[in-house]
Amino acid sequence: MDISVVIPLYNEEESLTELNDWIFRVMKSNHFSFEIIYIDDGSSDGSWQIIKKMSEGSQYVKGIRFRRNYGKSAALNEGFKIAGGNVVITMDSDLQDSPDEIPGLYKMINEENLDIVSGWKKKRYDSTIAKNIPSKFFNWTSRKLFKSKLHDMNCGLKAYKHDVVKNIEVYGEMHRYIPIIAKAAGFSRIDEKVVVHQKRKYGVTKFGLDRFIKGYLDLISINFVSRFSQRPMHFFGSLGTMLFLIGFVIASYLAYAKFFMAGYRMTERPLFYFGLLSMILGVQLFLTGFLAEMISRISREKTKYQVREVLNIDKELI
Numbered sequence: 001m002d003i004s005v006v007i008p009l010y011n012e013e014e015s016l017t018e019l020n021d022w023i024f025r026v027m028k029s030n031h032f033s034f035e036i037i038y039i040d041d042g043s044s045d046g047s048w049q050i051i052k053k054m055s056e057g058s059q060y061v062k063g064i065r066f067r068r069n070y071g072k073s074a075a076l077n078e079g080f081k082i083a084g085g086n087v088v089i090t091m092d093s094d095l096q097d098s099p100d101e102i103p104g105l106y107k108m109i110n111e112e113n114l115d116i117v118s119g120w121k122k123k124r125y126d127s128t129i130a131k132n133i134p135s136k137f138f139n140w141t142s143r144k145l146f147k148s149k150l151h152d153m154n155c156g157l158k159a160y161k162h163d164v165v166k167n168i169e170v171y172g173e174m175h176r177y178i179p180i181i182a183k184a185a186g187f188s189r190i191d192e193k194v195v196v197h198q199k200r201k202y203g204v205t206k207f208g209l210d211r212f213i214k215g216y217l218d219l220i221s222i223n224f225v226s227r228f229s230q231r232p233m234h235f236f237g238s239l240g241t242m243l244f245l246i247g248f249v250i251a252s253y254l255a256y257a258k259f260f261m262a263g264y265r266m267t268e269r270p271l272f273y274f275g276l277l278s279m280i281l282g283v284q285l286f287l288t289g290f291l292a293e294m295i296s297r298i299s300r301e302k303t304k305y306q307v308r309e310v311l312n313i314d315k316e317l318i
Contacts, residue, residue: 001035003088004087005102006083008075008076008092009047010041010042010043011045012043012202013049015093016050020036030103035060035062037083038051039064040063040064048065051063062310063309063310065308065309087161098198101193105157105159114191118191119158120195124197153176163187236286243279244283247282251272
């Protein structure tokens with residue numbers, strides 16, 4: 001199959017039918033073989049009933065329904081598991097991402113032999129204070145920290161080569177950093193495409209200002225994981241060794257002073273406690289690195305999201 005469209009959603013009943021019809025028009029006019037995978041992330045409205053209605057008698061519409069709200073990363077991760085297209089395209093369900101961009105994204109992946117094409121909403125219709133300014137600052141920080149050329153890390157409209165989505169795992173709130181996760185996994189051919197950003201037609205945004213606080217915490221986390229997940233001893237061991245050596249040098253000096261300097265009281269000096277603390281912290285950090293190294297070599301069981309219902313999908317794939 002040419003394309004899998006993966007759409008995570010949460011309480012978007014008003015936009016689903018219009019979005020589905022729009023995707024169908026684009027796919028049929030370009031003669032693509034395709035599937036549309038909706039992941040209902042525990043919606044409390046009628047979103048799942050609409051998905052069920054759209055899937056009736058259709059081989060193109062598939063659906064997964066979570067028992068509760070797990071977040072966008074979990075929804076994308078489950079969608080990636082079952083996606084069968086040569087190119088996998090993700091988009092939001094609120095009609096702010098245009099399905100008319102799909103042929104261009106597909107063409108870039110195939111003709112330019114790219115691993116990922118990320119959408120860039122160069123002109124946005126969001127609130128300047130609530131989303132535009134924080135988003136620009138967030139993307140600037142990401143580019144500097146990861147030496148990335150992408151201008152819009154938050155854009156939900158992205159295209160992936162099939163191999164990419166089958167070799168990465170998205171968890172927590174890491175959906176913002178999929179290009180970085182993919183690059184760390186060896187998929188380095190990444191580019192971007194300016195895409196149309198449309199005004200929200202229905203409902204309200206599901207993200208508030210707190211997402212940028214979480215985003216920066218995830219930024220620190222993904223930076224550490226991408227650099228040291230396979231070698232945690234390099235980080236903790238180096239820092240622990242440095243602290244221990246500082247403490248050892250201080251202790252050696254104080255011991256020399258006690259024996260060779262008359263009247264010198266070692267334990268009355270603040271430097272003594274600083275050296276002692278430094279050695280203790282050094283040993284603890286070294287042991288932390290050792291334990292982390294052992295844990296990283298043990299395959300952990302993947303998180304199993306509780307799927308409530310599926311449509312047109314083999315349950316063994318979930």
